[in-house]
Amino acid sequence: MAKPVGDRWAQTSLEAAQPIILVEALTKRFGALAAVDGVSFEVRRGEVFGILGPNGAGKTTALECIEGLQRPTSGRTLVLGIDTAKEPERAKERIGVQLQASSYFEHLTLVEILELFGRMYLRRIAPKELLAKVGLSDKARSTVTKLSGGQKQRFSIAATLVNDPELVFLDEPTTGLDPQARRNLWELITALHREGRTVVLTTHYMEEAQELCQRVAIMDRGRIVALDTPTRLIHRLPVPYLVRLLTSTPLPPDQLERLEAVRSVQAGNDGYCLLASSDASKTLPALLMWLNGRGATVEHLEVITATLEDVFLALTGKQLRD
């Protein structure tokens, strides 16, 4: 089924070089409230792009403006070179949209629903192949009501693929799922990525953004407060590492503080020492050498890297999830 990426969606070289999504100063107001407040960003062809933020940050509204489902108050949204506020119908042919927590017809089987959605794009599709792709082959004759939460979400992704879109929007695809179901979905999203599709997803799980996304935009109160690769976002923190250390004999904190890149030292539980470091690659060699010189035996040593959760906390002063 997989054709070589590149001619799959028949892009011209000019098209391929342009960003697949271009958002300029997007604003959406509901009365006095600016749900999306002057947001600009680009999504590159072939990447998994995450929009991370707490509930109510404006992720869904921004996404629906880009998809052409809501009309922006001002600003411009270009998808595949099409202005989705002006020509939403033309864009819809080429994108796949999964809405947050949407359902499908209760009284049709999965195969029937997929066939119906295929016909909405005037296509004849192979429903069984799509179901196999999302791991639901054995549910072909079931109705949606018989599916578990994770299966529903996977089916809903299958439904976004009926028109073989090069760009897929997933709005909180894993919210409310158990860890196993979430893993399954991550694998599916990674598979879409490997087929050369561009995926834009929203989430409020930072580990999800970290695991799946090449780039992440962090949104809060309708604005993008940071946008970069997860690694670089984390490295922007003043203290992205925490070294947890347990030795046979207690260590003098004032000397530890003088080690390279160490910003502070605290005493943890059970005799642990906690070293906040701006650069673990510098702190670790220095620490090991120093310990060696003192003849101290290391009983436990670990480096904890900051997460996007910490990035969000540092940027907004609040937790991602309450």
Next chain:
Amino acid sequence: MLWLLFLANLKMVFRNRQALLWALFFPLVFVVVFGVFRFDRPTPVNMAVVDHAGDEVSQQLLQGLQTIESLKLDTKRSEEEARRALADGDIGYVLVIPAGLAQGVGGAGAVTLTLLVDEAQGPQNQMVRSIVERFIDSMNLAVQGGQRLLGMEMQGVNARRVGYFDFLLPGFIGMGVMNYAIIGMATVIALYRQQKILKRIRATPLRVTTFFSAQVLAYLVLSLVQAAIILMAGLFLFDAKVYGNILWLFPLVILANLTFLNLGFIAGSIARSVEAASGLGNVVAIPMMFFSGVFFPTDTLPTALRVVVQYLPLTPLLDALRGVMLEARPLWEFPVALGLLGAWVVVSGVLAVRIFRFD
């Protein structure tokens, strides 16, 4: 595309067992209850008197007849009107007084009055006949001391006897179709919105109008099946009488159902949840069920209420249904009802489009 969507909708409508059960169960319960118990209303002996003479003797005759308590007289109809009312079962008897009664009585031989009766009403006819004959005898006695000046002959007419159950059956068809269309459509629209199915469809290139057209078509097909089943239950289980061409019933049901579907669509758009949609649908449907003449003719309502009720969409549907089914008249003889139904389709359609929202 429309065809495929229509088929899909048809599948959904017929697989929704619960809703389907209500679509048929509710009206059929009424058919069975009224069919079994036969709440036929006792009809007073209504008699139209057609006075072709209009002289002093006929005046005396009328005054005399009015004193008979078991007869309810109606003297306002022409002979033609009276005969039609008898044929339609609106009145039970017609007494025709020939022209020139006074001269006839003065001359030789008896003048003959004609009593028109519905042949199907055997026992009652004998009773009424003897009442009238006894009255005529007493007149003869009073006027001329027993000499027969007045005579009477009875003429049978083949009337369409419309029993209460026959009257109810078109009502149940209209009621069943209305209830299912309004409440079914209201809950489906609310459900589709609540589950974001409408929004999901908007994310595809399919036009929303195509989507709803397919749905309306599926519901129209169901309403025809529904009407046919209720009709057959009445005809075959309880021996209801239908005098007209029952095929007229189907275009009427479709025309009226467009309005009911629009009303359901509006209720589903206004309501915030499926439960609220069902409640709102009932608020629209139940008053019509009671006031638009499902169980009783709207003539029996107080005038003020009747003025309002005649404009509700169920009223012209029932009027036209009874017209074609019980009076055997063709559909085009109901321009007012058809006009009202058409106006409702347009008004409710415009309103439905304006009030609709995706989320």
